[in-house]
Structure formats: structure tokens, C-alpha cells
Amino acid sequence: MRSARGFVAVGAALTALALVLAGCGSGDDKGADAGGGALKLWHYEGADSAMGVAWDKAIEVFKAEHPGVQVQFERKAFEQIQQNASMILASDQAPDVMEYNKGNATAGLLSSKGLLADLTEEAESRGWDKALSPSLQTTAKYDDKGVMGSGKWFGIPNYGEYVMVYYNKALFKQHGVAVPKTLAELTQAMDTFVAKKVTPLGMAGAEYPAGQLYYQLALSKADRKFVDDYQLYKSPVDFTKDPVKYGADTFKEWVSKGYISKQSASLKAEDMGTAFMAGKTPMIFSGSWWYGRFAAEIKKFEWGTFLFPETKLHLGSSGNLWVVPESSKNKKLAYDFIDITMRPEIQNILGEKGGVPVRADLSKVTDAKNKELIANFDTITKADGLAFYPDWPVPGYYDVLVAGGQSLINGSKTTDQVLTDFAKAYTDGVQEIENG
Amino acid sequence: MSARQLGRSAAGFWWYLLPGAVAFIAIVAVPFGANIYLSLTKWSGVGSPRFIGADNYTRLLQDDVFWGSFRNSLAMVVAMVIVPTVIGLLLASTLFDVIGRRFGNKTASFLRATFYLPQVLPVVVAGILWGWLLRPDGAFNALLNAIGLGGLSHDWLGDPRTALPMVMLVMIWVQIGYPVVIFMAALQRVDPDLYEAAEIDGAGWFRRFQAITLPQIRPETFVVALTCTIAALKVFGPIWALTRGGPNNATTVPSYFAYNAFFNKLQVGYGAAVATALTLLIVIVSLAFLRIQSRTESAEER
Numbered sequence: 190m191r192s193a194r195g196f197v198a199v200g201a202a203l204t205a206l207a208l209v210l211a212g213c214g215s216g217d218d219k220g221a222d223a224g225g226g227a228l229k230l231w232h233y234e235g236a237d238s239a240m241g242v243a244w245d246k247a248i249e250v251f252k253a254e255h256p257g258v259q260v261q262f263e264r265k266a267f268e269q270i271q272q273n274a275s276m277i278l279a280s281d282q283a284p285d286v287m288e289y290n291k292g293n294a295t296a297g298l299l300s301s302k303g304l305l306a307d308l309t310e311e312a313e314s315r316g317w318d319k320a321l322s323p324s325l326q327t328t329a330k331y332d333d334k335g336v337m338g339s340g341k342w343f344g345i346p347n348y349g350e351y352v353m354v355y356y357n358k359a360l361f362k363q364h365g366v367a368v369p370k371t372l373a374e375l376t377q378a379m380d381t382f383v384a385k386k387v388t389p390l391g392m393a394g395a396e397y398p399a400g401q402l403y404y405q406l407a408l409s410k411a412d413r414k415f416v417d418d419y420q421l422y423k424s425p426v427d428f429t430k431d432p433v434k435y436g437a438d439t440f441k442e443w444v445s446k447g448y449i450s451k452q453s454a455s456l457k458a459e460d461m462g463t464a465f466m467a468g469k470t471p472m473i474f475s476g477s478w479w480y481g482r483f484a485a486e487i488k489k490f491e492w493g494t495f496l497f498p499e500t501k502l503h504l505g506s507s508g509n510l511w512v513v514p515e516s517s518k519n520k521k522l523a524y525d526f527i528d529i530t531m532r533p534e535i536q537n538i539l540g541e542k543g544g545v546p547v548r549a550d551l552s553k554v555t556d557a558k559n560k561e562l563i564a565n566f567d568t569i570t571k572a573d574g575l576a577f578y579p580d581w582p583v584p585g586y587y588d589v590l591v592a593g594g595q596s597l598i599n600g601s602k603t604t605d606q607v608l609t610d611f612a613k614a615y616t617d618g619v620q621e622i623e624n625g
Numbered sequence: 626m627s628a629r630q631l632g633r634s635a636a637g638f639w640w641y642l643l644p645g646a647v648a649f650i651a652i653v654a655v656p657f658g659a660n661i662y663l664s665l666t667k668w669s670g671v672g673s674p675r676f677i678g679a680d681n682y683t684r685l686l687q688d689d690v691f692w693g694s695f696r697n698s699l700a701m702v703v704a705m706v707i708v709p710t711v712i713g714l715l716l717a718s719t720l721f722d723v724i725g726r727r728f729g730n731k732t733a734s735f736l737r738a739t740f741y742l743p744q745v746l747p748v749v750v751a752g753i754l755w756g757w758l759l760r761p762d763g764a765f766n767a768l769l770n771a772i773g774l775g776g777l778s779h780d781w782l783g784d785p786r787t788a789l790p791m792v793m794l795v796m797i798w799v800q801i802g803y804p805v806v807i808f809m810a811a812l813q814r815v816d817p818d819l820y821e822a823a824e825i826d827g828a829g830w831f832r833r834f835q836a837i838t839l840p841q842i843r844p845e846t847f848v849v850a851l852t853c854t855i856a857a858l859k860v861f862g863p864i865w866a867l868t869r870g871g872p873n874n875a876t877t878v879p880s881y882f883a884y885n886a887f888f889n890k891l892q893v894g895y896g897a898a899v900a901t902a903l904t905l906l907i908v909i910v911s912l913a914f915l916r917i918q919s920r921t922e923s924a925e926e927r
Contacts, residue, residue: 275670275671298891394783395869395872450761452761452779452780452783453761453780454783454784455759455761455780455781455783455788455868455871455872456760456761456783584669584889584890584891584892585885585886585890588885588890591871592872592873592874593873595783595871599784599872601784601785601786601872601873602873
């Protein structure tokens with residue numbers, strides 16, 4: 190038991206030292222746009238995922254259009270980029286173009302420290318600004334403090350994601366439940382399942398699903414102003430009132446009514462997804478990131494999706510961003526590559542493979558299910574309905590939401606106590622960001 | 626050899642310490658120094674750290690989660706040091722003194738290897754394995770249902786009242802093999818005549834355990850207690866694999882708390898303060914152990 194244990198004190202110190210040392214060698218931009226013979230490109234999408242396939246094709250097109258340029262592609266792990274991006278970007282080892290997580294704590298933070306190239310001019314001259322709807326642009330732009338929604342362009346998203354209800358058609362049919370169109374019908378459907386001793390809604394308290402459902406319930410009573418206040422700090426959020434109070438109260442009520450299992454506090458998102466794939470759960474509320482996997486792996490029953498009823502606002506956002514490190518020596522090549530990923534031929538591959546392209550030509554997508562997925566996303570974006578995710582506002586808020594969700598599930602705290610925890614972490618975090 | 630000659634030859638040996646000293650400075654001293662410096666700053670991990678003096682430490686002293694994490698560390702000491710050492714002592718003694726004699730050394734060795742098996746498993750694998758067993762629909766609850774105790778089935782890792790005891794249980798399971806192996810090796814060097822003489826004098830197993838086994842293997846007991854205490858104070862892997870510090874910080878330990886501050890909350894300065902506090906605590910505990918050990922040895926020599 191002695192050898193394999195992570196000793197964080199030393200590890201952290203080493204990391205910190207590396208960060209200090211790396212900070213010393215940052216930002217040599219003399220060679221920028223020199224147009225050297227290589228494009229260094231990193232992303233972390235799986236080879237078989239819709240994005241992985243589409244980006245492979247984009248690399249192919251890039252090579253054909255830039256015959257003298259060598260593409261040095263490396264597939265990284267998400268955590269590798271997530272935890273080391275600042276070190277990498279501050280060193281001379283940075284790639285020319287890289288996939289990176291969107292949000293204040295990631296792309297926003299790096300942009301505020303001058304580590305990402307300002308893409309505003311390119312976005313305007315290449316028409317990316319017109320291709321992306323306003324709610325998709327929110328995650329692409331960051332102000333001087335790294336807060337998303339305004340300021341300069343620091344990333345380009347070219348796919349989207351949103352959260353919906355996945356349902357098992359076979360179980361719905363077996364228990365005589367119709368696809369709900371209203372919130373009342375949804376609760377009625379869940380009552381029917383509970384009466385037949387089936388837990389209707391899959392849940393995973395140890396990871397994001399609980400926080401996402403709480404936020405969606407809050408969104409059903411919210412407007413765009415709330416989203417702007419909560420995510421962009423336009424005005425203070427009162428955690429003792431609706432819509433967040435409604436979100437937490439209703440979540441707790443759903444647990445007490447048996448819609449959500451009281452024994453799901455320790456489960457992870459993977460457990461929730463695999464239970465749905467195994468045909469054990471009638472419904473789960475989760476993101477489009479499951480879509481391709483469900484399509485590939487669920488063979489035993491028919492499944493479908495519907496948007497959470499009676500709400501204009503849905504969890505979702507642009508996908509991850511293409512960013513260009515300020516230290517890139519081949520920025521023009523990087524912009525050319527990003528431009529290729531926005532072309533219809535690449536966007537259509539995304540749509541055909543179960544992804545959610547930002548500029549889809551629905552007539553070119555043959556699969557009916559994929560068409561529905563993209564059409565729903567279009568409906569949300571056209572109505573300016575993307576409300577992002579509950580953990581985005583402040584760094585570390587994810588853990589606070591997970592802890593709160595677990596407490597609501599296992600009944601160890603009241604909703605008021607949970608909301609007090611949410612409020613404290615949120616207020617402290619926003620204050621930190623605003624004070625720089 | 627004159628004193629001068631002795632000094633000259635001793636000076637020659639210093640060169641042998643050089644590689645170790647360089648490695649210590651590069652791998653331990655400098656990063657630890659950098660960590661202490663960072664603990665006095667406010668830093669998100671990007672850009673320049675801002676010096677804020679002892680603010681992180683003041684904040685640390687008022688942080689309930691930090692104190693809670695140290696309370697959980699004490700639980701880890703119980704689970705990884707006290708219980709395994711006591712059980713390990715009894716098991717090793719039984720295997721050596723009873724099983725080994727009656728059923729042969731091969732049987733004792735086989736059982737020793739069985740107890741040691743969890744130590745061979747990577748800790749994250751063990752964590753995931755136990756995570757499966759303790760899931761709401763896992764084998765543990767299935768077993769309770771099968772024997773008619775379905776009413777006791779529970780979300781063991783999802784309830785703050787049961788999560789920490791379950792993590793402790795897993796750690797006892799993981800940890801037991803280590804003292805068993807060390808103590809059995811220690812018992813090999815005990816003169817068998819002592820046991821025989823005691824037996825002839827009519828001493829039973831417990832009397833022999835008390836009068837011979839315990840005093841004879843005291844040095845190894847110190848080693849086990851020291852290494853396991855350090856391991857318990859810095860435990861991270863099982864917490865990460867089993868509960869990620871949840872539910873609601875019920876299983877958060879200092880190393881996970883530091884990791885969270887570093888990588889999730891981007892509070893590098895604060896995380897460094899936690900890491901520094903943890904390191905100092907481990908150094909103090911280690912020095913205390915070593916002091917007690919040397920005192921005991923001196924007393925025995927007298």
C-alpha cells in the first residue's frame with residue numbers, strides 16, 4: 190500500500206515548480222505567421238467519435254490544400270489538456286492550434302493571462318461571427334477578466350451540445366406511458382412508473398447529472414436575465430428565491446416521490462448511462478454526448494429523445510473550442526485549419542456521425558435520428574435557449590453542486606442548507622473573479 | 626591511524642553522499658521550498674503569483690472542510706495503522722506459531738500470500754472493485770437480499786453516515802497483508818528455543834505471544850506503525866477511486882483537499898498551504914515515532 194499512493198504534497202510542489210519555470214519561457218511570438226513547414230495540432234476527441242472522424246477529414250483537406258506543410262497531429266487525453274494547458278501554453282512546446290474547454294475557468298482564464306491569440310479579426314474576415322448564433326458566440330468571447338459573453342474572440346466552436354430526456358420506448362409501451370409534452374404529463378408518467386415499482390428517472394449523484402437536473406428545473410422557471418445574472422454576473426443571484434429555490438425544492442420532491450432513487454447518491458454518470466443502455470431505466474436526463482454511443486450500443490430496444498417540457502431554456506452550449514496559443518509560430522495555418530472545420534463538408538460529417546454541427550445542412554444528413562438531434566439543437570439556438578451549465582460560473586463549483594445533489598438525494602441536508610452552500614461558494618467565487 | 630588521518634579518510638567518503646544530496650535537493654528540498662513560497666501567494670496557476678503573506682494559513686485555520694479532512698485522517702490512521710497492525714500481529718503469530726507448526730510452512734506461506742494479495746493490486750483497481758461491490762445494486766446489497774436482510778441494503782458510499790466507515794473497511798482489507806508479511810519475517814529471526822522453553826514451562830499460545838512474540842518483534846512493529854501512519858496521512862488514491870471526497874466532504878482527506886484546491890478550484894496558493902501543513906504534520910509524526918523508537922531501544926539495551 191506504500192508505493193502506488195499519490196503524494197499530493199510533493200506532486201503539487203513539483204507541478205508548481207514546473208509552472209514557475211514554464212512561466213519564465215513564455216510568449217516568444219517573433220516567429221508568428223512565419224509560415225513554417227508544419228502545423229502542430231492537438232485535440233482530445235476519440236478516433237471513432239463524430240468529432241474525431243470529422244477532424245480527421247479536416248486534416249486530410251488541410252494537407253491537400255497546403256501541400257508543403259506537414260501536419261503534426263497528437264491526440265491528447267482530456268485531463269492532460271485540462272490540467273496542464275497553462276504550463277503547455279506558457280512554454281515553447283505549445284501547439285499551433287488546440288482543442289480546449291470552454292468557460293470562464295478554462296479558456297477565459299488563459300485568455301485573461303494573454304496565453305491565447307485574439308481571433309476577432311479572423312472571426313470577422315472569415316465569417317465565423319456570422320456562422321455562429323449569439324448563444325454559441327457566448328463561449329467564444331471573453332473580456333479582460335476572462336468572463337465569457339463579451340469582449341474579444343479567443344476560441345471558435347464548431348459543434349454544439351445540449352441536454353435532453355432520453356427515453357426507452359419499450360418500457361414506455363410496456364407500462365402504457367405516452368411521451369410527455371408538458372411538465373404535468375412528465376410527472377404523471379413518472380407516477381405511473383412509480384406505481385409499477387419502476388424508478389422512472391436514472392440519476393447519478395456522484396457526478397454531473399444531479400446538478401444538471403436541479404439547474405434544468407430552475408431554468409423552467411427562469412428567463413434569459415437569470416442566465417445572464419447567474420453565468421455572466423450581470424446582477425447578484427438570490428439563492429433563497431426562485432428559480433433556484435424551485436429547482437432545489439422540486440429536485441428534493443422528485444426524490445421523495447420516488448421519481449429518483451434515494452440510493453443513487455454514490456452512482457457515477459457512467460452507471461446511469463449503462464443502466465439506461467441495459468434497459469433498466471425508462472428515462473435519463475443527460476447530454477448529446479451520449480447520443481452516438483447509445484446509437485451504436487443499444488440493440489435490444491428502441492429509444493428516443495425529447496426536450497425537457499415547458500421551458501425555453503435548456504442546458505447546453507457550444508462544444509469545445511479551437512484555440513490558437515499566443516506563442517504559436519504558424520497562426521495563419523491554424524486559422525486556415527479552423528476555417529476548414531467550419532466548411533459544410535466537415536460539418537455534414539459531424540451530423541452524419543451523430544454529432545451536433547453548428548452549420549448543418551439537414552438535407553445532407555440521412556439518418557432520421559441524427560436529423561432530429563440536430564433539428565432540436567437548431568430550435569434551441571434559434572430561440573436563444575442555450576443556458577450553459579450550472580458549474581460554469583466559478584472554478585470548483587462542480588464539486589459544490591455534486592455535494593449538494595448528493596445531500597438532496599440521501600436526505601442529509603435540507604434544500605435551504607444546500608442552497609446556502611451553493612450561495613456561499615458562488616458569491617465567494619464571483620467576488621474572486623471580479624477582484625481579479 | 627591518527628585523528629588527522631581519520632578525518633582525511635572520512636572526508637573522502639563525503640563524495641558518496643553527493644548523488645543522494647543532489648537528488649534530495651532537486652526532488653525534495655527545492656520543490657518543497659517552492660511549495661512553501663506558493664503557499665504565501667494567491668495564484669490561479671497562470672500568470673504571476675501575488676504575495677499575500679500568511680493569508681492562506683489564516684483561511685485554512687477557519688476552514689471547516691480542512692479540519693474535517695484531518696478528522697478523516699484520524700479515521701484513516703485507525704483503518705490503516707491501528708486495526709491492521711493489531712490484526713496483523715495476531716494473524717502473523719497464529720500463522721507462524723500455530724498454522725506453521727501444525728500444517729507446515731507451505732500452508733502458512735500460502736495463507737500469508739493470500740493476505741498480501743490486496744497489497745499487490747493497484748490501489749485504484751482495488752478502489753474500483755470495492756466501488757462495484759458497494760454500489761446500491763452491487764454484490765454487497767445482493768448478498769444482504771439473498772440472506773433475507775434486504776432491509777439493511779443501503780447506498781453505502783452515498784450516505785455520509787456510512788461512506789467513511791466503508792472506506793475504512795476497504796483500507797483495512799487493503800492494508801492487512803503488509804504487517805502480516807513484515808511480522809512473519811520478523812518471527813523467522815526469533816530463536817525457536819524461546820518458544821520451546823516457554824512451551825515446556827507450560828505457557829499457552831497467548832502467554833507466548835505476550836512474553837516472546839511482542840517484545841521480540843518490537844522494532845518491526847515501529848517500522849510498520851511509522852510507514853502506515855505516513856501512508857494514512859497522505860492517503861489519496863482510494864479516496865479518489867471510491868468517493869472523490871464525497872458525499873458532501875464526508876470522506877475528504879487533506880491530500881484530496883489539496884488536489885481539489887489545485888486542480889479544480891485553481892487556488893494554487895491555498896492548495897500549497899494545505900500541502901505544506903500536511904507535509905509538516907507528517908515530518909512531526911515521523912520524528913516523534915523515531916524518537917520514541919530510539920528511546921525504547923536505548924531502554925532495552927540498558
